[in-house]
Amino acid sequence: MLKKLKQLGPGMIVTAAFIGPGTVTTASMAGAGYGYTLLWAMLFSIIATIILQEMTARLGTQAKMGLGEAIRKKSINKFLRYLSFGLVISAIVFGNAAYESGNLAGAVMGFEDFPEIFGLNLLLIFIGITAFILLFVGKYKYIERFLVLLVSVMGIVFILAAILLHPSISEIIKGLFIPVIPEKAGLMVVGLIGTTVVPYNLFLHASASKTKWKEGDSLQLSRLDTILSVSLGGLITMAIMTTAAVAFEGNPQEIDGIGALGKQLQPILGDWSTHFIAFGFLAAGFSSSITAPLAAAFATSEILDWKDGLRNKKFKMVWAFVLLTGIITASLDFRPTALILFAQVANGLLLPILAIYLLWIVNDKALMGNHVNSKLINLLGVVVIIVTLLLGFKSIFTALGII
Numbered sequence: 001m002l003k004k005l006k007q008l009g010p011g012m013i014v015t016a017a018f019i020g021p022g023t024v025t026t027a028s029m030a031g032a033g034y035g036y037t038l039l040w041a042m043l044f045s046i047i048a049t050i051i052l053q054e055m056t057a058r059l060g061t062q063a064k065m066g067l068g069e070a071i072r073k074k075s076i077n078k079f080l081r082y083l084s085f086g087l088v089i090s091a092i093v094f095g096n097a098a099y100e101s102g103n104l105a106g107a108v109m110g111f112e113d114f115p116e117i118f119g120l121n122l123l124l125i126f127i128g129i130t131a132f133i134l135l136f137v138g139k140y141k142y143i144e145r146f147l148v149l150l151v152s153v154m155g156i157v158f159i160l161a162a163i164l165l166h167p168s169i170s171e172i173i174k175g176l177f178i179p180v181i182p183e184k185a186g187l188m189v190v191g192l193i194g195t196t197v198v199p200y201n202l203f204l205h206a207s208a209s210k211t212k213w214k215e216g217d218s219l220q221l222s223r224l225d226t227i228l229s230v231s232l233g234g235l236i237t238m239a240i241m242t243t244a245a246v247a248f249e250g251n252p253q254e255i256d257g258i259g260a261l262g263k264q265l266q267p268i269l270g271d272w273s274t275h276f277i278a279f280g281f282l283a284a285g286f287s288s289s290i291t292a293p294l295a296a297a298f299a300t301s302e303i304l305d306w307k308d309g310l311r312n313k314k315f316k317m318v319w320a321f322v323l324l325t326g327i328i329t330a331s332l333d334f335r336p337t338a339l340i341l342f343a344q345v346a347n348g349l350l351l352p353i354l355a356i357y358l359l360w361i362v363n364d365k366a367l368m369g370n371h372v373n374s375k376l377i378n379l380l381g382v383v384v385i386i387v388t389l390l391l392g393f394k395s396i397f398t399a400l401g402i403i
Contacts, residue, residue: 011229021106031244060209068302100326107285110278
């Protein structure tokens with residue numbers, strides 16, 4: 001069993017990707033505002049994510065291709081092909097470039113007093129340089145191991161924080177298995193699902209699985225990797241929700257980041273409370289700052305049929321664009337709101353389209369052989385597509401200010 005665990009990795013990259021500062025903040029707000037009530041939404045999110053990511057991992061290990069490559073091969077109609085290509089590149093590349101500033105700014109959120117040089121936070125510069133080196137070297141195993149380390153740090157920080165607060169086990173079980181949507185909590189439910197079921201992770205997982213397992217039948221190992229990794233990510237997010245639920249028990253309210261949550265934890269964790277949570281944000285932002293550029297490069301290279309993977313010059317130009325855009329905007333304390341608005345709309349459209357494409361692809365015997373979906377997986381996939389459609393409409397309407 002230990003030998004199998006050492007071979008895991010692509011699933012951990014997905015976990016590192018979806019637990020960013022946005023997820024930490026959303027989960028904290030959900031716990032602070034609604035206690036344990038919305039834990040069921042997180043449980044549903046994890047199940048939905050496992051279903052979709054298992055399909056992409058199977059595509060990578062059995063068909064030996066990434067999702068972008070599969071979309072390109074399946075898109076015979078020129079109009080649909082160019083529409084798909086344009087949506088993927090705009091949503092993933094430009095969208096991730098916009099979100100990257102949030103990843104980097106979130107990573108240093110608890111370290112505003114860190115030394116500066118020329119007005120730039122040295123920790124932010126260190127994160128940017130480290131991410132650049134890892135991606136430039138192009139060694140998949142180094143990237144994978146580094147992200148596994150960051151996910152482990154996140155797990156230790158947030159799960160330990162939840163355990164130290166002695167939460168109510170009965171309330172946790174009730175929150176997990178009795179779906180309730182309190183008044184005005186509808187958007188929070190959709191937000192929790194939306195921060196977990198992420199479009200670019202579908203590209204990232206298929207490509208990482210293809211890169212990790214180049215030979216042999218790794219189907220069972222990839223499934224174990226997906227289930228364990230995504231479940232760990234869900235456990236971390238639930239721990240964040242639980243920590244906030246205990247901290248704000250009897251006094252539900254909105255929180256604005258590390259400071260507010262840290263103050264509430266101070267009676268239990270003492271002077272280390274804010275630093276404790278800050279390290280969790282650091283790991284979350286750091287990991288997402290690497291996976292966002294990587295996913296953008298994978299998606300673009302596969303859609304446009306670039307060869308040589310991580311070592312391709314154009315591949316490097318894509319992740320460099322995303323990373324450098326994030327570093328510059330985070331350093332200037334500038335949020336590209338127009339670009340983020342566009343990215344929200346594009347991702348809202350992209351998620352259900354990708355889910356439909358994915359279901360179509362993994363039912364193609366010419367590509368998947370005997371590893372096509374079972375009837376049960378297809379049924380679950382349809383349910384997930386319906387949910388992603390609702391998520392897509394919510395994302396678009398919210399971005400346009402309609403709701």
